[in-house]
Structure formats: structure tokens, C-alpha cells
Amino acid sequence: MSTLPHRTLLGVTLCGLTVLVAVPLLAIVLQAVFPDLALGSFGRPLAHLGLTLSDPAIVTLIGNTLRLGLAVVVASALLGVPLGVLRGLFDLPLARLWDLLFLVPFMIPPYIAAMGWILLLQPAGFLQQLSGRHQGDVLFSFTGVVLVMALNLFPAVYFAVSRAVAASGSRLGDVAQIFGASAWRAFVRVTLPLALPALAASLLLVFAAAIEEYGTPAVLASNVGFFVLVTGIEQRFSSWPIDLPGAAVLSVMLMALALLAYIAQRWLTAGRDYETQTGKPVARGPRPLGRWQAPVLLLFGLVAALATMAPLFAIGATAFTATLSGGLAWDNLSLRHFHALFAQGSAALAALSTSFALAAGASLLTGLFGALLAYTVLRVPSRASVALDALSVLPNAMPGIVVAVGLILAWNQPWLPVTPYGSWPILLLAYACLLLPYPVRYAHAALRQIGRNLEASAFVHGAGFGATLRRIVLPLLAPSMTAAMLLVFAIASRELVASLLLTPTGMQTVSLFIWRQFDQGSVGQGMAMSLIAIAATCALVVLAHGLHGRARRDAAVA
Structure with missing residues (x-):
């Protein structure tokens, strides 16, 4: 041919x-290097870099971005890893229903979810109308921002871990226990390493999504004076005088953080890939939960209520009420x-x-x-x-x-x-x-x-x-x-x-x-x-x- x-x-x-x-x-790179590029000039290379980097707010923006990204990764892992392991290893009742419920938060745009949480937890919000108490102090804080973003992003970890653990199966862990390993040691030394690449990839996705997310920091974090690189870039475009070189420099920094996360993920998994040598590893179905069934179902139900039902309730209640001031009342439905x-x-x-x-x-x-x-x-x-x-x-x-x-x-x-x-x-x-x-x-x-x-x-x-x-x-x-x-x-x-x-x-x-x-x-x-x-x-x-x-x-x- x-x-x-x-x-x-x-x-x-x-x-x-x-x-x-x-x-x-x-x-972006050229604008960051040549501040007069918009005027058609390649003169004064890097002249704007010192002015931008000398701004003390830049260090704060970078620190806040890293702090937010890492905190959301930790919170998402604390939610997604245990739930994913339970879903992958055990015979979970209503497993497909839980998958569907945990898929919904990932599909709700973050800025909409953030508004839903505000309507739910703010003073005189839906929670106070139902229970007499509000959680505005918790919501409008760094902890509140992290929790809202983690509840939106943890499904990425849950689905990655559950599928990886289910694919590796439990037979190899059983073999380890036959040779004297405890159940916990078999999980840490056998099952978890097999799921490590999928876990690292999902945590990278969560970190990248957290540092690039604009809606939630703009809606929630800005109210408590917590600004990140994304909001800093947007301000340089929306506030006069428009600072194109500064926005370009911040954009390069944001992209560098995402690339560093990608490199860290590759380093974490390099030489740490595991594969089975005995054919298909799944020899039998998932294990029964036994006496742990009720606590596990309670855990899944609690997370589904927080991550899915709560924001959807706030969104739906707002959409179907004539006025917010009318509150949750039958005569206010519209x-x-x-x-x-x-x-x-x-x-x-x-x-x-x-x-x-x-x-x-x-x-x-x-x-x-x-x-x-x-x-x-x-x-x-x-x-x-x-x-x-x-x-x-x-x-x-x-x-x-x-x-x-x-x-x-x-x-x-x-x-x-x-x-x-x-x-x-x-x-x-x-x-x-x-x-x-x-x-x-x-x-x-x-x-x-x-x-x-x-x-x-x-x-x-x-x-x-x-x-x-x-x-x-x-x-x-x-x-x-x-x-x-x-x-x-x-x-x-x-x-x-x-x-x-x-x-x-x-x-x-x-x-x-x-x-x-x-x-x-x-x-x-x-x-x-x-x-x-x-x-x-x-x-x-x-x-x-x-x-x-x-x-x-x-x-x-x-």
C-alpha cells in the first residue's frame, strides 16, 4: 500500500x-515570557515576571491551591477507598443501586452542588426549617469547601478502587491467608497493591479537578477570603486594568501543578505494577458480609444521603417552591x-x-x-x-x-x-x-x-x-x-x-x-x-x- x-x-x-x-x-507560554505580546512585540522578555511573582498574594494563591487540592484528595480517599474495597470484595446488597447513587454527585456540576449546600445549610436554610439548626459556620469555612468538593469528587476514587479490587478478586488474598498471613496483612500486601495503579490514577484525577475547579471556590471559598489560582486568573481578566501577562503566568503555574501531579502519579506506580501469573484471578464470587451487613449498609446509606440526596433535595426544593422566603410549605409548591x-x-x-x-x-x-x-x-x-x-x-x-x-x-x-x-x-x-x-x-x-x-x-x-x-x-x-x-x-x-x-x-x-x-x-x-x-x-x-x-x-x- x-x-x-x-x-x-x-x-x-x-x-x-x-x-x-x-x-x-x-x-500562554509566549504571553508569560513576552509581556507586550498583545501589542505585537517580543521585547522585554520576562520583564513582567518579577512584578507578578513579587506580589505577596501569589504565594498565598499557590499555597491555597495546593492546600485545597491535597485536602480534597485526602477526604476523597477516606470516603472512596473503604467504600470501593467493600464494593469490590464483598457481596453488597443493592450494589447497582449504590453505584447509581454514587454516580449522581459526579454528574452534578460543582457550582450547582455548592449552591445546593448553601441553600441547605445557611441560616434560615432548609436544614434550619426542618430541624431548627443550621450549619452555616461549618459550610463557609475551609473545611466546608473541602467537604463539598470531596462529596462531589469521591466517586472517581470509589469506582476506580471497586473495579480494580473486583478484577483482582479475593482468591490471591485467600492464598496469602492459607500461608499464614492475617486478613489485614493479605489485604495490604496483595489486594491493595493490585489496585494501586487505579487508585493513583483516580487520586490524580481528583487533585486535578480540585485545583482547576472554579465554581465551588468562587461560590463558597471567596466568602471567607480563601482565594486560589483559578479565581486569581479570573480576577485578572475581569478586573480593570486587565493583566494578561499576570494571568498567563498564573496559568503556567496552575498547569505546572497539574503536570507535577501527573509526574508524581507516574513515579508512584512506576515499577510497582502487579500482575497475576495464574490466569483469571477470580475463582469465586464476592464474599458475604455476614454480621457486618447492617453496618456496611448503614455506611453506604449515610454517604449516599450526604453526597446525593442532600444536594438534590436542596436543588429540587428550590426549583419547586414559588419563593425562597415562603420556605418548605405545601402552599409554596409551584x-x-x-x-x-x-x-x-x-x-x-x-x-x-x-x-x-x-x-x-x-x-x-x-x-x-x-x-x-x-x-x-x-x-x-x-x-x-x-x-x-x-x-x-x-x-x-x-x-x-x-x-x-x-x-x-x-x-x-x-x-x-x-x-x-x-x-x-x-x-x-x-x-x-x-x-x-x-x-x-x-x-x-x-x-x-x-x-x-x-x-x-x-x-x-x-x-x-x-x-x-x-x-x-x-x-x-x-x-x-x-x-x-x-x-x-x-x-x-x-x-x-x-x-x-x-x-x-x-x-x-x-x-x-x-x-x-x-x-x-x-x-x-x-x-x-x-x-x-x-x-x-x-x-x-x-x-x-x-x-x-x-x-x-x-x-x-x-
Whole structure:
């Protein structure tokens, strides 16, 4: 077969990654180095660095960011690891129900969850109306911010640990106990090491999500004077005079923290991978809980009540009451907030249609490009494949606000003849950059399960490269890519921080509509829209996971 299609595919994927990932990253680095870049000058390199770093607030921002990220990691591990181990090793009653309940907090946008907790725990909030007491002092504190974020993020640890422990099974631990190890020693020396890579990856995800999260620190932490790098970057864009070099320097710092976390995770698991040498490790079903069943169910129920039921109750109660001042009373129940959302000419309908259109565009763009990129990395022999693979996962270490800053710096230049800045394509670029790793990883995993002999047979029988790709490879990738695209759609339709910085004047997305309703005091209408967004996100994510699981089962049968 001619190498021309391979060269074409390499060129297309390289150009695509350059536009989506390299351009915003390079723009941030250049702006951090050259403070006059917005004026078209490369003079005075690093002149602004001393002024930015001499600001005593910078040390506070970095310290607060690290403190918050590490505290959320510890709290998420304390919640997710025990629950995940219990779910993976033991025969837990209603196991699928607990999985569903713990999936919901991960699907609630953090800024919405934070508002729900405020409405629940603040003075005169729902908790005080029901019990006569409030917990405002706890909520509006560093501890409250950590707990709210941990309750939102611990499912990442729970699902990673439970699946890893279930996959390794309990037979090897039983063998260790036969040879004299205690149950605790068998768990620490056998079961836990097998789950270490999954645990480290989930904790990295939690740390990255915590340090890049804007909504919860802006809603909760700022009320107690606790500011982090994300809020510092946003302030440099929203406060006059606008400090582009300072925002770029802070963005580089934030991305460096995410990269350091990624390097630490790789170091933690390097040389510490464990694998079984005796075939499938699961010899029997999960162990019965026995007399511990009631306490374990109580623990799961308590966590589900805090992480899922409490914020959902606050969100639903606000959405279905006519006024907050009317409180929890039967005569205050109303659907007027939902009627307002769907009234003819409502801004909410415009926001929904805009978000769904942009999310659909992002899912199609990342799905198709992600499949081509994964195919190029795995099937096209080239030295550039390593660089392409590295660029494809780099957005994992680029927080949303960093991508938004990079796109602003890259495309808001007066010398550009054509620019997407100030129009809807800039949001499409932001969503595609942030969410590209999802379809790439899904396609990467699916392609490894597809033998090369199918493509070779097609070439032998005269099929061209395009026909083979279109009629063999892409249909086999379709289930996994559909799942990835649904996941991209669900996340893109409620993305906040990039939307806040990049949405053009006169346009609204769902997340921006909700944020502005909160800011304007129309909390009921904002929560009504939030319920719709949460329901749509959960439904799409459940569908995506179902399709991905079906694709894996089909591949295993094949």
C-alpha cells in the first residue's frame, strides 16, 4: 500500500492537534515570557515576571491551591477507598443501586452542588426549617469547601478502587491467608497493591479537578477570603486594568501543578505494577458480609444521603417552591420556575439550544478526530506517533481556565485577518481541546482489541485505504466512539469556566444561564434549569457507559 494515505493522515492529525492543543498552550507560554505580546512585540522578555511573582498574594494563591487540592484528595480517599474495597470484595446488597447513587454527585456540576449546600445549610436554610439548626459556620469555612468538593469528587476514587479490587478478586488474598498471613496483612500486601495503579490514577484525577475547579471556590471559598489560582486568573481578566501577562503566568503555574501531579502519579506506580501469573484471578464470587451487613449498609446509606440526596433535595426544593422566603410549605409548591424556562421566547430555551448544539458539534468533532488520531498513533509507523500521543493527553493537565486563557491570547490578536474569537467557534475549540482525551482513549482501547489482519485482508482483496477505514475500522469502533461522544456531549453541555470567559456577547449557554440566575438572585429558575441539566447529563453518561460495556463484551466474545 502506498504511504501517501499515511502521510496525509499524519498531516491531518498533526494540524488538528496544533490548532486544538498546541496553539493555546504556546500562546500562554509566549504571553508569560513576552509581556507586550498583545501589542505585537517580543521585547522585554520576562520583564513582567518579577512584578507578578513579587506580589505577596501569589504565594498565598499557590499555597491555597495546593492546600485545597491535597485536602480534597485526602477526604476523597477516606470516603472512596473503604467504600470501593467493600464494593469490590464483598457481596453488597443493592450494589447497582449504590453505584447509581454514587454516580449522581459526579454528574452534578460543582457550582450547582455548592449552591445546593448553601441553600441547605445557611441560616434560615432548609436544614434550619426542618430541624431548627443550621450549619452555616461549618459550610463557609475551609473545611466546608473541602467537604463539598470531596462529596462531589469521591466517586472517581470509589469506582476506580471497586473495579480494580473486583478484577483482582479475593482468591490471591485467600492464598496469602492459607500461608499464614492475617486478613489485614493479605489485604495490604496483595489486594491493595493490585489496585494501586487505579487508585493513583483516580487520586490524580481528583487533585486535578480540585485545583482547576472554579465554581465551588468562587461560590463558597471567596466568602471567607480563601482565594486560589483559578479565581486569581479570573480576577485578572475581569478586573480593570486587565493583566494578561499576570494571568498567563498564573496559568503556567496552575498547569505546572497539574503536570507535577501527573509526574508524581507516574513515579508512584512506576515499577510497582502487579500482575497475576495464574490466569483469571477470580475463582469465586464476592464474599458475604455476614454480621457486618447492617453496618456496611448503614455506611453506604449515610454517604449516599450526604453526597446525593442532600444536594438534590436542596436543588429540587428550590426549583419547586414559588419563593425562597415562603420556605418548605405545601402552599409554596409551584411549577412557575419551569413554566418560565419554557415560555415562548425565553432565554432559557435559547441557552439550552445553544449548549446542545455546541455539545453536539464538540462530540462529533472530537469523536471523528479522536478515532483518526488513535488510528494514526497505533497503525501508522512514524516517529511522530509518540509526539501525537503525548499531545493528545496533554489536555488532561490543562485546566479549563488555562485553555480559555490560551484561546483568548491566541485568537484575540489585532493582526489576525480571521479569528474565531467573539463567535461561537471559539467555544467549540475550547470544548474540543478540553474533552479530546476521552474519545482518544476510548478509541485507543478499542483499536487494541481489533486485529490488524482484518485491514490486511481488505488490502489484499483490493480495498483502498479510505474504503478500509470507512467500511471496517470505523464500524468496529462505532460502539466505543458512540459512548465517548455521549460522554463528551454530557460534559460539554454544562461546562462553566471556559463558557464564562469565552461566550460571545448576546449568547448564553446552560451553565452561563444558571450562573447568571444565581448572580441575579433568581435562584429558583437557576435550580429548575439545573435539574434539567443534571437529568440530561446522568441519562447520557449512563447510556455511554452501557454502550462502552457492550462494546467490550462484544470484543471479548469476538
